[in-house]
Amino acid sequence: MSNPVLDLAADPVDLTAALVDIESESRNEAAIADAVEEALRRQTTGFEILRHGNRVLARTNRGVGRRVILAGHLDTVPVAGNLPHRRETHPEEGDVLHGCGTVDMKSGDAVFLHLAATLDEPASDLTLIFYDCEEIAAEFNGLNDIERELPDWLTGDVAILGEPTAGLIEAGCQGTLRVRLSATGTRAHSARSWMGDNAVHKLGGLLTTLSAYEARRVDIDGCEYREGLSAVAVSGGVAGNVIPDAAHVDVNFRFAPDRSIDQALDHVREVFAADLADGVSLEVTDSAAGALPGLAHPAAAALVEAAGGRFRAKYGWTDVSRFSALGIPAVNLGPGDPNLAHRVDERVPVAQIRAVTDLLRSYLS
């Protein structure tokens, strides 16, 4: 089969549809990377273009004093009978494009590719980064490879990730910390329970602490972040006639980006201080730093201005925080309702693809 040919200069809605029809489940991005690379080489001028595994990078080097990074992943979650794309009129949402990746995030990729081919003399230097393996475990994320092997491609004044935000600027992101709180006791026959020491009972105080916990809301740069401390799993028990000698609760703390991972951990230790003093142990099982919104930076402020001053906080963890860790203010901005991502009925309103294209065109012109 011959490779699909993309037309970057055409309507970004049609370009989204063409990208959607190149199936690209994580680890299977070669075909879409080929098509994107070929189209960038054929239809852009003034870009240095680099192929690196299944990553495609392109940048201008005009030395105009400001550099904007536009980044998007090329992979999708597994197809769920929702390819090829379908375009139709939805009773409430109007003209929509259906299909795997329409929201997450080939519409965002399409906007970036279209702008690269059609903006002449943008006011900023541009770096485009299309990467692989975002939808699987973080260790496989293509940005890791770029950070390790091509660090000079990750410099800029602001990074825009085209993840779905329904066309709104979403700044920063919350951090996440997972800990396992474990209690131990002494095993015994439950007919002689006084001979044992029940580990499950020792979780009672922890669970009470969790249900009474009042999560903080904090305003940073005009974005409100709302934290959460939640039990996400509980486990313990040996058999129906045994006093259990071990039990644990997994707790996830989603924290605002004014706390570091260490500070978040200190907070969690403080919350469970009484239980820890009683012999419960705490083990960190997973963590990822948040990202400050960084909207005060001039390049980010200009983007907010182009969006009519509208922005909000991002709750989930996204690749924004990787850029933030490199000292680059980063936001999410892309077409599509994030709640529809990864769903069988994934669909994007055509008007949002056009709106994000127009917003970025005016920002970059």
Ligand SMILES: [Zn+2]
């Ligand atoms: Zn995504």
